[in-house]
Amino acid sequence: MMMTRRNLLRMVFDAEAALPARDTLVCVFLRGGADGLNLVVPFEEKAYYKLRPSLGVARPDQPSGTKAMNLDGRFGLNPALSALKDLWDEKALAIVHAVGSDDQTRSHFEAQDLMERATALETGVSGGWLARHFQTTGTEGRSPLMAVGMGPRLPETLRGAPVALALESFDEFHLARNSASPEALAKALERLYGAAETDLANAGGQSLRVLGTLDRLRQETYTPGGGAAYPDSEFGRSLISVARLIKAGVGLEAACVDLNGWDTHFGQAVLIDSLQRDLAEGLAAFRRDLGETFKRVTVAVMSEFGRRAYENTAFGTDHGRAGVMFVAGGAVRGGRVITEWPGMEPGQLEEPGDLRVTIDYRDVLAEILEKRQGQLQISRVFPGVPLRHRGIFA
Amino acid sequence: MKRRDFLKVGAAGAALATSGCGKIRAKLGDWLGDGGVPDAFSVAAGAETDDRVHLLNRAAFGPWPGDLERVAKLGTEGWIEEQLNPAGINDIACTMRTRIFESLHMKPGDMYEFKKKVVEEELTRYTVLQAVYSKRQLYEVMVEFWSDHFNIHIGKADCAWLLAPDQRDTIRAHAFGKFRDLVRTSALSPAMLVYLDGRENRKRKPDEMPNENYARELLELHTMGVHGGYTQRDVMEVARCLTGWTCRKENQLRKARVEFHAGSHDDGEKTVLGRTIPAGLKEQDLERVLDIVCAHPSTALYIAEKLCRRFIEDTPPPSAVAKVAKAFTDSGGDIRATLRATLSTGEFRAAKGRKFKRPFRFVVSALRAAGAETEARPALLKYLQSMGQAPFQHPTPDGYPDEQGPWLGTLMWRWNFALALTSNAIGGTTVDTAGLAKAMGAPAGSEPEWFLRHALGREGLPMEKETVREFAASASDPWHRRAQALGLVLASPAFQKC
Numbered sequence: 001m002m003m004t005r006r007n008l009l010r011m012v013f014d015a016e017a018a019l020p021a022r023d024t025l026v027c028v029f030l031r032g033g034a035d036g037l038n039l040v041v042p043f044e045e046k047a048y049y050k051l052r053p054s055l056g057v058a059r060p061d062q063p064s065g066t067k068a069m070n071l072d073g074r075f076g077l078n079p080a081l082s083a084l085k086d087l088w089d090e091k092a093l094a095i096v097h098a099v100g101s102d103d104q105t106r107s108h109f110e111a112q113d114l115m116e117r118a119t120a121l122e123t124g125v126s127g128g129w130l131a132r133h134f135q136t137t138g139t140e141g142r143s144p145l146m147a148v149g150m151g152p153r154l155p156e157t158l159r160g161a162p163v164a165l166a167l168e169s170f171d172e173f174h175l176a177r178n179s180a181s182p183e184a185l186a187k188a189l190e191r192l193y194g195a196a197e198t199d200l201a202n203a204g205g206q207s208l209r210v211l212g213t214l215d216r217l218r219q220e221t222y223t224p225g226g227g228a229a230y231p232d233s234e235f236g237r238s239l240i241s242v243a244r245l246i247k248a249g250v251g252l253e254a255a256c257v258d259l260n261g262w263d264t265h266f267g268q269a270v271l272i273d274s275l276q277r278d279l280a281e282g283l284a285a286f287r288r289d290l291g292e293t294f295k296r297v298t299v300a301v302m303s304e305f306g307r308r309a310y311e312n313t314a315f316g317t318d319h320g321r322a323g324v325m326f327v328a329g330g331a332v333r334g335g336r337v338i339t340e341w342p343g344m345e346p347g348q349l350e351e352p353g354d355l356r357v358t359i360d361y362r363d364v365l366a367e368i369l370e371k372r373q374g375q376l377q378i379s380r381v382f383p384g385v386p387l388r389h390r391g392i393f394a
Numbered sequence: 395m396k397r398r399d400f401l402k403v404g405a406a407g408a409a410l411a412t413s414g415c416g417k418i419r420a421k422l423g424d425w426l427g428d429g430g431v432p433d434a435f436s437v438a439a440g441a442e443t444d445d446r447v448h449l450l451n452r453a454a455f456g457p458w459p460g461d462l463e464r465v466a467k468l469g470t471e472g473w474i475e476e477q478l479n480p481a482g483i484n485d486i487a488c489t490m491r492t493r494i495f496e497s498l499h500m501k502p503g504d505m506y507e508f509k510k511k512v513v514e515e516e517l518t519r520y521t522v523l524q525a526v527y528s529k530r531q532l533y534e535v536m537v538e539f540w541s542d543h544f545n546i547h548i549g550k551a552d553c554a555w556l557l558a559p560d561q562r563d564t565i566r567a568h569a570f571g572k573f574r575d576l577v578r579t580s581a582l583s584p585a586m587l588v589y590l591d592g593r594e595n596r597k598r599k600p601d602e603m604p605n606e607n608y609a610r611e612l613l614e615l616h617t618m619g620v621h622g623g624y625t626q627r628d629v630m631e632v633a634r635c636l637t638g639w640t641c642r643k644e645n646q647l648r649k650a651r652v653e654f655h656a657g658s659h660d661d662g663e664k665t666v667l668g669r670t671i672p673a674g675l676k677e678q679d680l681e682r683v684l685d686i687v688c689a690h691p692s693t694a695l696y697i698a699e700k701l702c703r704r705f706i707e708d709t710p711p712p713s714a715v716a717k718v719a720k721a722f723t724d725s726g727g728d729i730r731a732t733l734r735a736t737l738s739t740g741e742f743r744a745a746k747g748r749k750f751k752r753p754f755r756f757v758v759s760a761l762r763a764a765g766a767e768t769e770a771r772p773a774l775l776k777y778l779q780s781m782g783q784a785p786f787q788h789p790t791p792d793g794y795p796d797e798q799g800p801w802l803g804t805l806m807w808r809w810n811f812a813l814a815l816t817s818n819a820i821g822g823t824t825v826d827t828a829g830l831a832k833a834m835g836a837p838a839g840s841e842p843e844w845f846l847r848h849a850l851g852r853e854g855l856p857m858e859k860e861t862v863r864e865f866a867a868s869a870s871d872p873w874h875r876r877a878q879a880l881g882l883v884l885a886s887p888a889f890q891k892c
Contacts, residue, residue, distance in 0.1 A: 031789075031790070032790075104626075105614075105620055106610070106626065107610065107614050107620055108790060108792075109614075109615075109620070109790070109792045110614075110620050149803070151782070152779075152780065152781060152782025152783075152803075152804070153782045153795075153800040153801065153803065153804075154799065154800055154802065154803045156800075159799050159800070160799075164803075165803055166782075166803030166804070167803075168780065168782075173806065174810075175806065175809065175810065176809065176810050176813040176814070181868050181869075184865055184868040185809070185813065185865065185882070187865075188861050188862070188864065188865040188882055189809060189882075189885065191857070191861045192857075192858065192861055192882075192885075192886045192887055193805075193887055195857055195887075196887035196888075197887075199750075199798065199802060200750075200802075200887045200890065200891075201887075203802040203803065203805055204805055204887065207803075207805045207806045211806065260789055261789075265591045265594070265605055265607045266591050266594050266605070310603070312603050312605055313594075313596070313602045313603060313605075314591070314594040314605055316591075316594075316605075318603075318605070318606055318607070319610075351626075352626065352630065
């Protein structure tokens with residue numbers, strides 16, 4: 001055999017294929033700044049109830065009414081997230097609290113961009129953190145469906161990935177079904193895009209390859225496993241698609257799913273309860289649907305920032321700093337709230353009244369990539385950041 | 395007969411008018427000399443993209459058949475000047491197509507008479523039809539630009555009802571005006587007061603905290619840019635200045651009326667960007683804030699950068715940004731002067747093919763290149779939805795992104811749209827490929843080469859010609875061959891760029 005560079009690479013990757021396969025990482029982004037303090041309630045904090053007289057979620061030991069569900073004697077789950085309790089009891093869900101980025105602008109876009117790029121613009125490092133993960137682990141022999149953003153557009157997290165696809169719903173992903181000859185069209189497009197500049201050539205080639213795979217999947221009807229009932233929502237539908245791709249074994253390594261609408265400046269209670277139910281019921285159904293396959297899956301839920309410690313006069317909360325992350329998966333050492341709790345008394349808060357960030361969200365992501373995604377060069381994914389594992393995995 | 399019923403009858407009449415009289419209207423347009431595809435028009439023939447096509451790709455939503463002659467006749471500068479004075483352009487043919495949408499002519503408070511679905515659909519169809527058919531193309535391009543800049547999501551609270559008045563009274567009224575007027579109108583637009591919670595921003599008791607949502611976006615997205623040099627403190631102070639402005643709700647008398655309530659206003663002294671705003675100015679605080687932020691050098695730079703990103707390239711050359719920012723400052727924020735400066739930079743002329751069309755531009759430019767007859771019905775709008783750029787559907791106030799990255803994943807939809815369009819498989823939209831080929835003077839059988847020239851503004855490359863010819867030949871009859879040829883040209887990588 002002639003030892004071309006291509007063959008060499010293939011051998012390296014074949015050798016790697018003997019190692020256990022990587023997990024599928026599902027990144028759920030709660031866009032708008034989810035109110036970590038009400039999702040996972042620090043009910044031992046007297047200041048919490050002082051700062052949130054009308055929005056605060058009552059202690060678990062209240063005799064009746066809406067109250068937090070006790071997790072560890074210190075933190076309680078918002079009752080609207082009760083569907084997550086099974087995952088918690090199964091010890092497959094870890095919660096990271098007072099976690100966040102070093103963004104100070106409190107701007108959604110800056111903070112989301114920064115979190116998704118996971119590095120300051122000034123560093124000159126481009127693309128999203130998941131994109132860099134894929135850049136640094138090689139793509140030879142990997143599936144064109146290795147990285148998917150569920151939605152009409154690719155999220156910043158995957159921007160710059162060697163292979164990544166925006167997928168709204170694969171039932172709709174087909175080539176000119178009405179045209180006389182889809183095969184002739186595919187051939188013509190392959191030729192035109194093959195000769196285009198790099199970005200377009202890559203995007204065109206990927207779309208064509210994925211069309212082939214999904215054509216095959218579409219033939220089958222799908223019934224979620226374990227009697228799982230997904231919420232009838234965009235989020236629920238996205239999760240079903242991710243579950244189908246995982247179970248179909250098409251080589252999916254990362255999927256990004258958005259859940260929008262957490263920017264609760266006004267009338268928060270009404271907005272946030274249905275969002276929380278959507279989130280919790282969606283993840284619970286996803287876990288049930290996957291069954292044994294869940295062992296090889298990690299789900300990370302994050303938001304660009306938490307919200308201010310005190311409520312505003314419109315029964316809402318303004319942009320704050322630290323928030324909460326959820327990490328679920330077969331390998332997670334769950335049933336624990338991981339935190340370096342900064343406290344909520346005056347003097348403990350950061351101006352103008354925000355929970356301080358005591359765990360960098362990149363610590364969490366780095367641990368996932370290193371422990372479950374085969375990442376050996378983490379400093380190239382998060383350059384210039386001192387990283388510390390937080391014991392999310394054994 | 396109640397008012398609501400009366401309106402229903404009106405809407406039914408309008409629906410009739412769209413379906414039955416479409417052809418008559420188009421014919422009338424012909425008679426007025428400015429509608430439809432002309433009987434004969436020329437196409438570009440050089441090896442490189444024609445300068446006129448480049449101009450029309452950016453300062454318009456791509457050439458409509460015959461536009462090249464117009465630019466040739468007036469010259470580049472003449473054409474730009476004509477476009478900068480839209481009132482002088484006869485746009486009757488377009489107006490005839492879009493005047494049927496009754497909800498677009500209502501006062502904000504009267505909008506609630508309509509069903510949500512009706513107001514959403516009318517505004518969206520209107521927006522697409524204007525972009526396709528208006529002769530005031532640069533104006534429409536700027537309407538899109540400012541709609542992104544002052545983005546409002548149709549899905550938030552009752553924004554659906556308030557968006558059409560915002561489009562009419564804020565964006566369209568000031569798209570070519572003074573920047574400060576535009577920002578001021580936006581600040582007091584009912585839709586914006588709802589979208590960014592300005593109407594909830596009040597201080598009635600000493601311990602009440604203002605809602606800073608609008609104040610933050612005013613500085614970050616509407617004027618100075620996130621790195622414009624303001625602080626968290628400035629955001630809070632601007633929010634204090636704007637306390638008391640509100641908009642009446644749907645269930646109140648005089649709904650959607652914008653009012654200043656002195657009792658909800660924080661009338662203490664404020665400091666914004668180092669400038670003191672004395673106590674007691676009440677609603678004049680707003681004017682002071684606008685004076686300070688609109689004249690701030692960061693604002694000129696930020697607007698210039700956005701214009702250059704839209705008109706020149708994703709990473710705007712600093713040299714062009716500096717020129718445009720200077721024009722903005724020198725003209726006191728005059729949008730036309732700033733645009734004139736943008737389009738006359740050498741950087742603009744040199745940027746041929748460097749932009750990746752966003753889905754809206756791709757769809758509109760394809761309809762224009764094909765000289766399509768469309769009513770912009772849901773079957774067409776669905777494609778914009780699938781590609782993620784339906785008008786007014788961007789949830790967050792930063793507006794749809796301008797750079798190519800987020801849009802590269804939409805290729806399959808573009809391919810399917812292009813083929814469906816030219817095969818007349820989109821409801822309410824038709825293309826006459828035979829008429830188009832005849833008007834450009836393409837000899838029978840050479841349509842592939844001519845469609846390439848027409849849509850790309852240059853001679854097709856040998857590989858392009860061969861591929862399009864082969865694909866066309868795979869169809870069984872001349873009609874399908876033409877449909878496949880034009881469809882593939884519009885689906886090709888070169889047509890995704892501008």
